[in-house]
Amino acid sequence: MGDDLAQLRVRAAELADLHGVTGLLHWDQHTTMPPAGGATRAERLATLDAVTHARLTDPALGRLLDALEPRLRDEDPDSNDVRLARRLRRDHEKAVRIPAELSAELTRAASLGQEAWLDAHQAGDFGRFRDALERQVELRHRYVALFGEAEHPYDVLLDDYEPGMRTAEVVPVLAELRDGLVxxxxxxxxxxxxxxxAGVFAGPWDVATQRHAVLDVLGAIGYDPDAWRLDPAPHPFAMGMGPGDTRITTRYDEHDFGMALYSVLHEFGHGLYDARHAPELARTTLDAPASLAVHESQSRMWENLVGRGRPFCVWVLPRLRETLGGGLPPGLDADGLFRAVNAVSRSLIRVEADETTYNLHVVLRFELELALIDGTLAVDDLPAAWNARMLSDLGVEVADDREGVLQDIHWGMGAIGYFATYTLGNLVAAQLWRRLRADVPDLDAAIETGDFAPLREWLGEHVHRHGRKFDTRELLARVTGEGLSPQPFLGYLRAKLKDTGALPPGA
Amino acid sequence: MGDDLAQLRVRAAELADLHGVTGLLHWDQHTTMPPAGGATRAERLATLDAVTHARLTDPALGRLLDALEPRLRDEDPDSNDVRLARRLRRDHEKAVRIPAELSAELTRAASLGQEAWLDAHQAGDFGRFRDALERQVELRHRYVALFGEAEHPYDVLLDDYEPGMRTAEVVPVLAELRDGLVxxxxxxxxxxxxxxxAGVFAGPWDVATQRHAVLDVLGAIGYDPDAWRLDPAPHPFAMGMGPGDTRITTRYDEHDFGMALYSVLHEFGHGLYDARHAPELARTTLDAPASLAVHESQSRMWENLVGRGRPFCVWVLPRLRETLGGGLPPGLDADGLFRAVNAVSRSLIRVEADETTYNLHVVLRFELELALIDGTLAVDDLPAAWNARMLSDLGVEVADDREGVLQDIHWGMGAIGYFATYTLGNLVAAQLWRRLRADVPDLDAAIETGDFAPLREWLGEHVHRHGRKFDTRELLARVTGEGLSPQPFLGYLRAKLKDTGALPPGA
Structure with missing residues (x-):
């Protein structure tokens, strides 16, 4: 077995390296590459994908996994070796199911779909997008058909982003959440x-000042300039390149410092998770996030549960007064900042929504895409369905599809099954947070004085170090003893909105 | 044949993509990567090298080339297809000769050699480097032995950097050059x-001002911000990522704007060559430079023949007065600038040497490494031999090995056979320049008015578009009708030094 395991680790290391290289190409494309380099980059990425796919679907890998299977049954089911073999088997088996022809079709449709979406979005004309979307739905059906054993067709799509999660679990949880949020x-x-x-971050401040201020905050919460980078990007994201190389990005709005501050906290949460998988997982299939929901739980925790919390406001305000060098409202105190960054407001656009309304945007998308996949909603009826839900859930009227059904690129790219992970991440964050506060009773006091070590340690120990060893459900159960639930998140929100005064104390 | 050729092109495209990806990893490592990312990056690169090597040495590629061989004999020997097959065969056959074990040894020795060199350099103690250097020499002998048919052992090493060039050609050319230069x-x-x-660029100017000034010059000579990047790097270099993505780097010295100006011109010359291989060569084995000498001919042409020429000085001085916003000597005129940037001075350090002394540094290294390889010089005798040559060739005494035999990293890395290409590049540049001036008689007038299009067009037509189709010798013969010669370079230098007044008119 030793030899077979060593061989498996070599193959896992090569795959991890190739994924890391692909990550760098994407990072570079979105932060650094000259605009004219796009066509060349697409070719490079396609070749790299083909090389990676060939290694992942190599029949010799399948044989190696088969040979190891009976012997690994006697090992600790939570050991790195068993988990590595299981994750690699999962990746291998998913990849071999997909015929090269469908894979090429999916890639082409993603590219055409993004173009059609861009065109439709600019024109505010859903008609220009409908054929591309219908094609995406049709291709998802062909994809789903490859996995005949699935309980629900949507399970297959969800599983690509949220391994092992089933539609039947998610539907009632998100419905319960919506019923609490409305x-x-x-x-x-x-x-x-x-x-x-509430306008407290209206400034204006130039980019250099904002960068200085967010780097100061980052340095205090755990960003290590020897191992991290912060770059500007039109759509902020984080990417871990492997041990010692974590990259986050942000966007600067001269008239809203909140954009940079909260996107940096968000991406820091993602980056810290990427950066702190256990060293022994490096160059294995486990040196990756558990799922998109767990990833998002980390980003939203730093952005919202930490960054919009009262203790953080107490700590950060005097720092910002110094690093921004003026420009904050003179009378603003920590309580005012706390109220301002938690103001609730009905909104049309998901990515601009506050913490309270945000998940209504997501649940709506999840339920509509589920209906598209199970055939109860036709593509042509989507805009009307969208607008009706915006009115019933958020109380807003959509006057223009640009600010409605055309606002997100996801469906154009074929990312159907993705949206739910945003909200699952918020729910997981609240569940983890409750446990964290029980385990670290003086957390608020630590944050107020700028000591983020207890928070980082707890997350490292309970979440970060495991990488991809446990899926969302397993991780939640290990840490909290609970299944997925919307109640901790709703409870957390209600308590905060009472604390800000938005909700009466007895509500 | 059509099918075989199509297959060959697919394989060439994959290899070109993998080389492009490797290039990006190196570029990122030297400009962008956080310091702590080095170990991870080394693993990623090793895997990428292994993947590329496996594709290049694939026996199926050898069979494909064999099958095509007889049929390509009837084609135009200069056609892209014939040249593609020939270059790919060369790469394939060189790669398959090297046993995996030796390849791993070479990689390890490069890494250990660099460390030993760094340590010895910091301590100024050649003794700390000698074992690593001896190991490099020994490994070169094992490498050379794989190519038993070579006329001279050094030919094998030279060929890695300067395909097809023989030691017997280079020795007399460089000796003749030295005898002219001393x-x-x-x-x-x-x-x-x-x-x-002569101190004209002593400033001081801050980095932002210098960057502004060099970007202004770059914009005028052909740098397209949509397709190029300029970044800072401790050791300036250029790297073409393929069509639409050319990256150059520079170093800023607050007290010497000449550092940024001339390194930017140098790297622009490299970048322009990379950027302008014919579009139909993209994603083939021919989308690459002919050789390091031809590459260096392009960089040195822009740096020296253009950038230190009188017409360029006339054009650039008023621009720099504007973009640097003061700080240049008030009385400086174009003639003074021309004399200052062509001042000759005896120097210990190659990378700081002026245009006239520079090649003496290189010839000395070439002759010493040749003696190390053919066994007429022992590693232990190298420092004394170095110092003796510095005195006889350049008239300077070496007091410290740091400023002598330990000044360059090349031998530590195992880059033996590389140095000559620097000087060959200077010679090729002068040979091309003579032809260019004959073909474009009003070149000086164009440059004086900031019109660099005729220069770019000529280089594009005669050098850039061919990529790797022709080797150095072929390219020189096609463009100039000549073989490699030091006389055009010596003639050019003498004429310039008369023009600056450093040499009397009758000399």
Missing amino acids: PLVQATAGPDEEPRN | PLVQATAGPDEEPRN
């Missing part, structure tokens, strides 16, 4: 025309 | 303590 938004939403963060 | 330096060298560029 009245909460009705009770707390401020006037529609209120600026983001 | 008296020229004696006749023209200024006082030893003179600052670089």
Whole structure:
């Protein structure tokens, strides 16, 4: 077995390296590459994908996994070796099911779909997108058919982003969440025309000043300049390149420092997770996130549960007064900042939504795409269905599809099954947070004084170090003893909105 | 044949993509990667090298080339297809000769050799480097033995950098050059303590100002911000990522703007060559430079023949007065600038040497490494031999090995056979320049007015578009009708040094 295991580790290391290389090409493309380099980059990436796919689907890998299977049965089921073999088997078996022809079709449709979406979005004309979307739905059906054993067709799509999660689990959880959020938004939403963060971050501040201020915050919470980078990007993202190389990006809006501050906290949460998988997982299939939901739980925790919490506001305000060098409202105190960054407001656009309304945007998308896949909603009826849900859930009227059904690129790219992970991440974050607060009772006091070590240690020990060893459900059960539930998140939100005064104390 | 050719092109495209990806990893490592990412990056690169090597040595590629061989004999020997097959055969056959074990040894020795060199360099103690250097020499002998048919052992090493070039050709050319340069330096060298560029670029100017000034120059000579990047790097280099993506780097010295200006011109010359291989060569084995000498001919042409020429000085001085916003000597005119940037001075350090003395540094290295390889010089005798040559060729005494035999990293890395290409590049540049001036008689007038299009067009037509189709010798013969010769370079230098007044008119 020793030899077979050693061989498996070599193959896993090669695959991890190739994934890391692919990551760098994407990072570079979105931060650094000159605009004219796109066509060449697409070719490079296609070749790299083909090389990686050939290694992943190599029949010799399948034989190696088969040979190891009976012997690994006697090992600790949670050992790195067993988990490595299991994850690699999963990846291998998914990859070999997909015929090269369908794979090429999916790639082409993603490219054409993005173009069609861009064109439709610019024109505000859903008609220009409908054929591409129908094609995406049709291709998803062909993809789903490859996995005949699935309980629900949507399970197959969800599984690509959220391994092992089933539609039947997610539907009631998100419905319960929506039913809790709709009245909460009705009770707390401020006037529609209120600026983001109640205008406290309106500045203006130039990019250099904002960068200085966010690097100061990052340095205090755990960003190590020897091992991290912060770059500007139009759509902020984080990418771990492997041990010692974690890269996050942000966007600067001269008239809203909140954009940089909260996107940096968000991406820091992603980056810290990437950076702190256990060293012994490096160059294995386990040196990766458990799932998109767990990844998002980490980013949203730093952005919202930490970054929009009262203790963080107490700590950060005097620092920002110094690093921004003026420009904050003179009378603003920590309590005012806390209220400002938690203001609730009805919104049309998901990526601009506050913490309270955000998940209503996501649940709506999840339920609509589920209906597209199970055939109860036709593509032509999608805009009307979208607008109806925006009115019933968020209380807003959509006047223009640009600010409605055409606002996100995901469906154009074929990313159907993805949206739910945003909200699952918020729910997981709240569940972890409850456990964390029980384990670290003086967390608030530590944050108020700028000591983020207890928080980082707890996350490292309970979440980060495991990498991809446990899926979302397993991880939640290990840490909290619970299944997925919307109640901790709803409870957390209600408590905070009482604390800000948006909700009366007895509500 | 059509099918076989199509298959060959697919394989060539994959190899070109993998080389492009490797290039990006190197570029990123030297400009962007956080310091702690080095170990991970080394693993990623090793895997990528292994993948590329496996594709290049694939026996199926050998069979494909064999099958095509008889049929390509009837084609135009200069056609892209014939040249593609020939270059790919060369790469394939070189790669298959090298046993995996030796390849691994070479890689390890390169890494250990660099460390030993760094340590010895910091300590100024050749003794700490000698074992690593001896190991490099020994490994070169094992490498050379794989190519038993070579006329001279050094041919095998030279061929890695300068395909097809033979030691027997280079030795007399470089000896003739040295014999021409030694008296020229004696006749023209200024006082030893003179600052670089006679101090006209001493400034100081901050990095932002210098970057602004060099980007202005770059924009005028052909740098397209949509397809190029300019980044800082401790050791300036250029790297073409393929069509639409050319990256150059520079170093800024607050007290010597000449560092940024001339390194940018140098790297622009490299970048322009990379950027302008014919579009139909993209993603083939021919989308690459002919050789390191031809590459260096392009960089040195822009740096020296253009950038230190009188017409360029006339054009650039008023621009620099504007973009640097003061700081240049008030009385400096174009003639003064021309004299300053062509001042000759005896120097210890190659990378700081002026245009006239530079090649003496290189010839010395070439002759010493040749003696190491053919066994007429022992590693232990190298420092003394170095110092003796510095005295006889350049008239300087080496007091410290740091400024002598330990100054370059090349031998530590195992890059033996590389140095000559620097000087061959200078010779090729002068040979091309003579032809160019004959073909474009109003070149000086164009440059004086900032019109660099005729220069770019000529280089594109005669050099750039061919990529790797022709080797150095073929290219020179096609463009100039000549073989390699030091006389055009010596003639060019003498004429310039008369023009600056360093050499009397009748000399």
